[in-house]
Amino acid sequence: MIRKNIFSRASLIAALALTAHSVQAQDIHFTQFNAVPMVINPAFTGNFDGQMRAAAIYRNQWQSVTIPYVTYGASLDAPLVHDLSIDDYLAGGVQVYEDKAGDGNLTNFTVLASVAYHKFFGKDVNKTLSVGFQGGYSEKSIDLSKLYFGDDFLNGQYMSGLGAQQQYLNNRLHYFTVNAGISWAHSTSSNFGYELGVGANNLNQPADGFAKEQNSQAASGLGMRYTAQLGAIWYVSEKFSLRPGVLYQSQNTANEIIAGNEFHYIVGNPEVRSFASAVFAGIWYRTGDALMVTVGGEWKSWRLGLSYDYNISDLQTATNGNGGFEISLRYILPNPLDFAHRLVYPCSRF
Numbered sequence: 503m504i505r506k507n508i509f510s511r512a513s514l515i516a517a518l519a520l521t522a523h524s525v526q527a528q529d530i531h532f533t534q535f536n537a538v539p540m541v542i543n544p545a546f547t548g549n550f551d552g553q554m555r556a557a558a559i560y561r562n563q564w565q566s567v568t569i570p571y572v573t574y575g576a577s578l579d580a581p582l583v584h585d586l587s588i589d590d591y592l593a594g595g596v597q598v599y600e601d602k603a604g605d606g607n608l609t610n611f612t613v614l615a616s617v618a619y620h621k622f623f624g625k626d627v628n629k630t631l632s633v634g635f636q637g638g639y640s641e642k643s644i645d646l647s648k649l650y651f652g653d654d655f656l657n658g659q660y661m662s663g664l665g666a667q668q669q670y671l672n673n674r675l676h677y678f679t680v681n682a683g684i685s686w687a688h689s690t691s692s693n694f695g696y697e698l699g700v701g702a703n704n705l706n707q708p709a710d711g712f713a714k715e716q717n718s719q720a721a722s723g724l725g726m727r728y729t730a731q732l733g734a735i736w737y738v739s740e741k742f743s744l745r746p747g748v749l750y751q752s753q754n755t756a757n758e759i760i761a762g763n764e765f766h767y768i769v770g771n772p773e774v775r776s777f778a779s780a781v782f783a784g785i786w787y788r789t790g791d792a793l794m795v796t797v798g799g800e801w802k803s804w805r806l807g808l809s810y811d812y813n814i815s816d817l818q819t820a821t822n823g824n825g826g827f828e829i830s831l832r833y834i835l836p837n838p839l840d841f842a843h844r845l846v847y848p849c850s851r852f
Contacts, residue, residue, distance in 0.1 A: 530573055530601050530610070531758060532561060533786065533794045533809045535749050537830035538575055540597040540616050542729055542749065543683035543701035544634030547579050547618035548593020551776045552803075552834040554580040555595075563811070563826030571826075575599035579616065589622045607645045614638035614681070628689040632699075636681040643674040644712060677708035679724070685731075696734040703727040725754035737775075741768040745784075762786030764796065777803060777836050791815045792825045805832040 532538050537559050539546035548555075561573040579595025586592060597614040618634035685699030707723030733747040745764040751757070762785050770779030784796040792814060798807035811825030 530599065531751065532559060532573070532575075533760075533788075533792075533811055533826065533828050534559065534796060534807050534830045535760065536733070536747070537807060537832060538577065538597070538599075540577055540579065540595055540614060540636070541575070541599070542731060543685060543699045544616045544636035544681050545618050545632040545683040545685040545699055545701065547595040547616040547634050547636075548581050548591070549618065549620065549630075549632055549685070549687070550834060552836050554578070554835040555832065557830065557832040559828060559830040561826055561828045569605050571601070571603040573599060573601045586619075587621070591620050593618045593620065607643075609643045610640060611642075612638055612640040628695075630685075630687040632685045632687070634683050634685075636683075636703075638679045638681070639676070640679060640708075641674070641676040642710075642712075644671075646671060646673050671712050673712070675710070675712060677710060677724070678706070679703070679708055680705045683729070693737040694735070696732070698732045699730070701729040701731075703729070727751060727753040735766075741772050742766070745782075758791075759789040760786055760794075762794070777834075782807075794825075803834050803836055805834075806830070807832075 530541070532541070535542055537557055539549065555578070557575075557577045559573075559575045561571075563571040563573075575598065577595060577597040579593060581591045581593045583592040595616045595618075597616065599610075599612055601610040602608070614636050615638070616634055616636040618632055621631045621633075623629040623631070681701065681703040682705060683699060683701030685697060687695065687697040689695035704724045704726050707726060710724035728751070730750040731748070733745070735743055735745050737743045743766045745766055747760075747762065747764070749758075749760045751759075764782050764784035766780055766782040768775065768778045768780045772778055778800070779802070780800040782796070782798055782800070786794040786796065788794065788811070792811040794809055794811045796807055796809040798805065800806075807828075807830040809828040809830075811827075813825040
């Protein structure tokens, strides 16, 4: 029975690797997608109230059924050139993440560099059109020695080193990718603002497969990932706000929709809402996959968020409902002018 379980689980990973020429990989995803804005859309680079933003995130998933899938991420972005045309500015940023998955230590290390131009409209500078571009480098690797293949078994017995499938696989690959996005933000009043955006990732569809080229057949291209986002902030009172959001992603045959709301309450001085001390809690739903809850707090320029996924997919029996855990931390260096003018317009959701 033990041998059968090992074979069943490990051979699945081997099958995915062997069919890399026909199965196209999927990009990472996070529950707290607002903590990794440059992964979602390059147009969100530098799209915040402040002088500089630094963030980090950690995700641990599927620990109850296999070696956990672990993802780390960190980012830094800031406005670079101000007053290009009245209040317009150019922003830049860097996003780094590493993802490790399963028994074969399938690892994806990616570095993304972003630039975005933010154009303001209106008398009170409360409408913003943002356009962003991004270039990235990815390196993927897999430990073939930890994979089991069909021809590693003889008469039902595992025979180490017997298989020949590994000779058809590379254990490492790397490629460059190009992404682009656009967003529109509008604060209709001091108590309501919204933002929507669309993005396209992997525009150059780089080769992404561990299978060695045979018969002049090149590895498959990484599928484009399309995104659409909508978020809002609505202050129903001086201190309490609703922050709904929707994220849609599509890549190859995979589609994902996350929708929900964050309930946000200011416990400090609400005069400068962007940097007031606050607590928040949210509930989110990823279609066909999980129910997610988020909780956390904000203090001065810091925001700490925790989230947990409760699995409701077909894997629920195996996972017992256990999904993924995330923790995120963000810091925004405030702009002194925000405090001088006591800005109260709601900032963008992402």
